[in-house]
Amino acid sequence: MQLRLPTSIPEVQECLADGAVPIGGATLVWATWQRDGFPELAVSLRELPEANAYGPQELGAAVMLHRIDDRVPEVLHRAASGIGTGAVRRAATVGGNLVGSTLRCLLPAAVVLEARAVVLEPEGLFETDLSDLLAKRQLLVGLRWRTPIISGYRKLEEEAGGPPPFVVASAVHTDDGGGNRLRVAVRDGYEVLSGSVACADDSTDVPDALRSTDLGALDPTDWETVRRHVTELLSRPVGG
Numbered sequence: 742m743q744l745r746l747p748t749s750i751p752e753v754q755e756c757l758a759d760g761a762v763p764i765g766g767a768t769l770v771w772a773t774w775q776r777d778g779f780p781e782l783a784v785s786l787r788e789l790p791e792a793n794a795y796g797p798q799e800l801g802a803a804v805m806l807h808r809i810d811d812r813v814p815e816v817l818h819r820a821a822s823g824i825g826t827g828a829v830r831r832a833a834t835v836g837g838n839l840v841g842s843t844l845r846c847l848l849p850a851a852v853v854l855e856a857r858a859v860v861l862e863p864e865g866l867f868e869t870d871l872s873d874l875l876a877k878r879q880l881l882v883g884l885r886w887r888t889p890i891i892s893g894y895r896k897l898e899e900e901a902g903g904p905p906p907f908v909v910a911s912a913v914h915t916d917d918g919g920g921n922r923l924r925v926a927v928r929d930g931y932e933v934l935s936g937s938v939a940c941a942d943d944s945t946d947v948p949d950a951l952r953s954t955d956l957g958a959l960d961p962t963d964w965e966t967v968r969r970h971v972t973e974l975l976s977r978p979v980g981g
């Protein structure tokens with residue numbers, strides 16, 4: 742297998758035109774390739790500046806999970822730090838997790854940040870929805886979002902050999918009308934569900950309002966986890 746390390750967008754496009762398979766940290770693909778055979782050509786974005794972007798409102802696809810710290814919103818930082826083992830996080834990348842894994846612990850966090858995906862198509866770089874990215878499995882170059890007022894994340898304990906642990910992610914945003922809006926996303930099994938409600942000064946009604954969104958389909962135990970998480974988030978001082 743030949744591995745290319747392009748340093749510019751046109752070079753990446755050339756690799757894709759040559760049929761190169763994208764690779765992140767190879768934490769998932771390596772075992773499959775050893776079993777089924779290696780592709781002739783692979784392309785890593787680790788030398789591409791756009792895929793190494795890192796800031797309070799952006800994260801490149803080649804950034805390794807262990808590098809994600811409190812420079813990004815809490816929800817994303819905590820999601821990344823709870824993935825797999827230290828060894829996995831030191832190799833696995835944002836792109837591999839969001840596009841390539843089935844667990845996708847980063848996805849609920851990206852959903853509540855209302856993140857946009859920067860993807861590379863034959864015509865160039867585009868911004869698109871997370872749902873489009875996942876449906877088309879495009880080449881992810883990075884994520885962009887607006888800083889939320891506050892955010893939070895909780896992943897329940899894993900049971901060995903059991904179903905994926907339940908995850909709840911949340912963020913409060915200022916909406917265009919100047920009010921606040923809460924968005925909550927959960928991973929229930931392998932599905933990600935989300936809901937968004939206005940969030941006025943009296944936050945006691947917020948959990949009830951959330952129940953009329955897709956999150957209302959959760960079973961009573963998972964719903965109770967969401968309700969507690971949201972109540973705790975909304976009781977925190979802003980910036981806490």
Ligand SMILES: Cc1cc2nc3c(=O)[nH]c(=O)nc-3n(C[C@H](O)[C@H](O)[C@H](O)COP(=O)(O)OP(=O)(O)OC[C@H]3O[C@@H](n4cnc5c(N)ncnc54)[C@H](O)[C@@H]3O)c2cc1C
Pocket residue numbers: 762763764765766767768769770771786802803823824825826829832833834835836837838839840841842844845846847878879880881882
């Ligand atoms: C022991 C273990 C525990 C784990 N626990 C968790 C967990 O708790 N939560 C969780 O979410 N995940 C978990 N994972 C999965 C882990 O997150 C993935 O292994 C990892 O995110 C894949 O990243 P990678 O960079 O190594 O991808 P790779 O293995 O390199 O690639 C995986 C797939 O993604 C594609 N890909 C890579 N980069 C891009 C890109 N930029 N754009 C488009 N496609 C791309 C590749 O073509 C390939 O199909 C675990 C994995 C292991 C091995």
